Amino acid sequence: MKLYCLSNDPNKPCHVLTFREITLMLDCGLSMQSVLNFLPLSFVSSNRLLNLPIWMPNDVSDTDLEGELRENGDRIFIDSPPEFCPPLDKLIDFSQVDVILISNYLCMMALPFITEGTGFQGRVYATEPTLQIGRLLLEELVTYVEQCPKTNFATQWKNFVHKLPYPLSDSFKPKSWKQIYNMTSVNASLSRIQMVGYNEKIDVYGALQVLCTSSGYNLGSSNWIITSDHEKIVYLSGSSTLTTHPRPMDHHALKNADVLIMTDLTQTPISNPDSMLGLLCVVVSLTLRGGGNALIPCYPSGVIYDLFECLSIKMQDLGVQNCPMFFISPVADMSLAYSNILAEWLSSAKQNRVYVPDEPFPHAVLLRNSKLKHFKHIYSDGFSTDFQEPCVVFCGHPSLRFGDVVQFIELWGNNPRNCIVFTEPDFDYIEALAPYQPIQMKVAHCAIDTSLNFTQANKLIKDLKPATLVVPECYTQPPVSAPNLTELVIENSPDRTLIPYKWGEVINLPLKRKQGQIFIENDVAQKIVPVEVKPGVSLSSVTGALNVKDNVHNMKSCGNTALECKLQPKEIRYEWGTLNVTEFLQKLSQEGIVDAKVEPIGNGVMIHLQDEDALIQIEDNCTHVLCNSDEKIRMQLRNILMQCLKKF
Amino acid sequence: MPDIKITPLGAGQDVGRSCILLSMGGKNIMLDCGMHMGYNDERRFPDFTFISPEGPITPYIDCVIISHFHLDHCGALPYMSEMVGYTGPIYTTHPTKAIAPILLEDMKKVSVEKKGDQNFFTSQMIKDCMKKVIAVTLHQSVMVDNDLEIKAYYAGHVLGAAMFWIRVGSQSVVYTGDYNMTPDRHLGAAWIDKCRPDLLITESTYATTIRDSKRCRERDFLKKVHECIDRGGKVLIPVFALGRAQELCILLETYWERMNFKVPVYFALGLTEKANNYYKMFITWTNQKIRKTFVQRNMFDFKHIKPFDRQYIDNPGPMVVFATPGMLHAGLSLQIFKKWAPNENNMVILPEFCVQGTVGHKILNGAKKIEFENRQIVEVKMSVEYMSFSAHADPKGIMQLIQYCEPSNVMLVHGEAAKMEFLKNKIKQEFNIECYNPANGETCVISTPVKIPIDVSLPLLKNEAKKFNALPPDPKRRRILHGVLVMKDNSTCLMDVEDACKEAGINRHVIRFTSTVHLHDPGPSLGTAHKLHALMKDKLPQWSLTFTDGAISVESVLVKVEGEDDDQKSVFVSWTNQDEDLGSYILGLLNSMGQ
């Protein structure tokens, strides 16, 4: 069994696992860190961005590079449509992938890169919310990029990476970066997904069974369990033990795996999501009270539902409940609609509301009371009429490189009464703001990441007791941001083998299959006669006709033998133990064979039957009968031997 | 052990009161727990004394499965759990868990308040019963305990209806509840995979009916409503809060939209005004079309259908009103009926089944005058129409389901005995499988082949495969697997004899026979060996023979020629005791050559 690591980002994982001749891809996350190097896309042409000075490396005079790079403050940006870093395609031919398992909607953004135009013919499995909300994220991303078409495509800079300043000089594999896919690819790719429920057993070519269980991280998020008859591999990605809106994490099925692959732990190991949520609510409410607007860059689903709920309560407490909340995204309407119909995937508290029947989320009430309004874009019909300040705006994209958030920063950035509040942990907020500097609006950093922190992860591992634990190498060292916090690692323990992996590596996983499974039918089972050879140990020989179909082995009684295989033994028994020579001689004489001459040789004895022209050589573990072609005497000797030996 | 036992306590050659006991592999499962709407006495509930003559039935039942919220499938549940006594798990789908208590509450009201039934369950009992219900999602594999596994499949029929696959060990059963193989206005068609159960227990409500198409009945319904409002009449449609009501609302809503009608349509559901909300929130259980468009327009947000107010009863002009209950035995629907019945321009359409004794049942049987408790007499001049919209599988659908899941046996329930007979023969003929239809209280025993999973060492399997693949392909050749089963410390594993002896810590005792045959065959001994090889190859085509250094071997049998250039050759044939048949056969072969 081998594990290939195709993603550089443990929070946007992509692995390939080969096991029993099946090639499984585990997640296909898309790392978007690359987009931070690009200038923001603005659909209203921004003078400020257009007039940023062009930058050239000191000793380069290549005119092709001219105009590709622009400078703001001490940072260099690429003036081109943003590019993304898809999973590594050198280690594995995607056309060979049999099955893709998706853990949650944040880990599938590279799916069109994997399945379209690569010859991929396999199956893709995901839960219904993962598919539906994943579709929203993919559509939103494509819409954001496509609504601001750029005419210039910068390519030359990739040849001068070594001459560029940090962080561009540290870019990860820029030559493999790609433009975003289009809606046709998105639709084709998503149409390959087969929806599965939690704990639904799915057969993979008879060789494996896969099953997903709730991971508690977001709507429909899952951990995957891959089993054969005797092996169990657990792939744990994006899990949460906190109580938010999704169904709680299901631990039970993850226990005692031969191999546990663990990834996508929290990106904010030091901060506590609950206190961050509290802080955010206070910051936003106080901003509103001061007459300022709050801008919250976010994804169109997920923590945003909890934000609506908590923020509206806090706004009430602080007397700013009349300030409207705007949710602006090309998929805002879909996101809110889906949040109402996925009751079966929600926490029991939310589920019980549906039994009443009320909408599961309180934002349904906020929408009815017009406290929360949603629009596709800021230029959508009705937005300018409804728009009223001060207000709270939720919009994408959290990278601040595209989406309506770009316009809001242009609009509000110069007023120090306004505040931008970062909640999504995917992007460094200082990097995200770099092209907009200098900026007057307040900046609050309240990143909320509900996935497992190191304490929770280590506790979980102890509970799950895997024989082998496989984690990204970066989880075995303290985070780069906090090198002194040595407790922020996955602990090693003598109870299990810990295998770290890195991008581009192929790991051999210690799983040697020794046993398989076979089904025996009643007629075979009835012929089983256990012989106790030692206290508590019984043996029985078994013979049957084997039928192999779809890797499933079935055994039934041989039944009536066809003529050509009449010599095939229908039953075989084995003799064991030592032969008691005295007893054997006694039986010989009872049968009338009285001329036996016994002489010791080597470890045993040699019995010579002169009249019968036969020799019997007896040792501890074997007996050899030599005679002429007279079958009568041989059969007689055979019978006597059988009487003297134990069989199973 | 390899038997499956089934006893219907209800729905055996009968419609209503579905309740079937299933026993297999030492587990007892109750499939549905319905009440009979046609009875007011003890016959309305299944006879639980069959399970235990006295006291709670918890010790005898491992789990209860409820297929959908219709009362003939769940109506006896609070009686069974709270009055007879059952504390074990009850499984159903999320929508059924949400909706069933509302219908149970409605029925309790009717039985206790209107009919004065004393020995009936209370609201608190409904609540306590619902606490024991565990909601499952479609296709989720639920382990009830270590041996009992259940899985729900989509059944159409009503919101949240499910068929259940139940497995204990290698035995499995599919129970359909009520299902529908053709999608309707708001639900999809039932679906199941090729799960090959030992037994399929299917409903057979429409065992013989080849129904006129649903479209025809819908057209008929719309035509009648249209005609009535054209003549200025009022249309009353008594319904139960959930199920048919939503389907008819969708039908009228789209018709009103298309025809651009302004005549008001009202939906008056008293306690259950939020009924449509269930449909909005469980939209993932509706059909493809509704699910696809729900963001733009939730099909259950009706534009033309407005809430009803009692004072509208006397409004002039045409209108259409949906009102509960569906059998016209009490409540608002009866109140409206009393007002509208004397006018021949008006119409009542009854889309639900009406139990004997109810006003609905009386007028369907042609009663022209109805007398009420207070001596009030209402003349029925309005037109009375019955419309069946229930969504059950017809014979074609039942055959289709059998084809989908490929059962080894079929059992028909929830249908009339005479009609079942026809379908039973059809199933036997077409699929060549056994078909049963036991009556209530009659136990049906079905024996099944048992498959026992055991561990097997991979080298044993690999050696067999290697040997099999080495021989030229022959579809007739059987694959024979031989090994030794080692049973030790609760583990059982099949392995080859050497490994087995090692595992058990004993020594095998190998017996070998060597017999000598004298052949007269001049020439070099290798020539003799070649001749023997040719003969054996001819006589043993199914065996793989090897020929090396003048020795021929097959399995453990070894044949060797000695006596270099003598005319007389000694041929040694040697084999182990396990190959006795083959060894003595080859010896015989050589003996006959020598003569």
Ligand SMILES: [Zn+2]
């Ligand atoms: Zn039904």
